[in-house]
Amino acid sequence: MIGLSIARSIELLQKPSSHLLRRGRYSETGRAYLVTAVVYQRRPVFTHFYLGRLLVAELKQAHDLGLVESLAWVIMPDHFHWLFELQDASLPQVMQRVKSRSTLTINRACGTQGAFWQSGYHDRAARAEEDLIQIARYIIGNPLRAGLVEQVGDYPLWDATWL
Structure with a gap:
């Protein structure tokens, strides 16, 4: 039932309570996060x-710098999903870096300025017994499910990584 828990996690993004997502957030080196x-x-x-x-260039740079081991990602029209194993940075540091750097490069490319991302992000730590390949398949299946x-x-x- 891995798909259901991931689907439920993604559903939470629809709720305007992103400030609550930080409550209880914990970073653990070596743990996989979606x-x-x-x-x-x-x-x-x-x-x-x-x-x-x-945006992909920023995800890749976080991987190349050893901040994360990138496992899977998909860039949807108005959001992205990223599965990675945390390495040499905390979860907030990784996300702050990716979001701020991508904001700068995308705003520069578009000739715009100001906010690019909604504040916060949703994260879910994968449990040790979860199959990361199944999570990756779920992530990359998003464009198909969205039609x-x-x-x-x-x-x-x-x-x-695996597909």
Whole structure:
């Protein structure tokens, strides 16, 4: 029933109580986390492939710097899901870095300024007994379930270590 718990986690994003998401947040090196961040006012900016690739560059840089071991991600039109194993940074540090750096690069590319992301993010620590491959499959299946493509391979903004 892994899909149900992930689906429930994602449902929580629809509620306007992001400040409550920080309550009880704990970072553990080596633990896998599924995080979701949403674009301010849910603007579908990542329908533009180039802007999605700017975000991907920030996810990749966090991996390349050893802050995380990136396992899977998908960039949806107005949000992203990212499964990673925490390495040499805390969860808030990783998310602050990715969100602030992507805000700067995307705003620069668009000639805009100001807020790009909604405040906060949703995170869920994977339990030791959970199958990370199943979580990754769930993540990359988002474009298919959203009706954006007929086959996962047709969607350009995703990656997974195992797939």
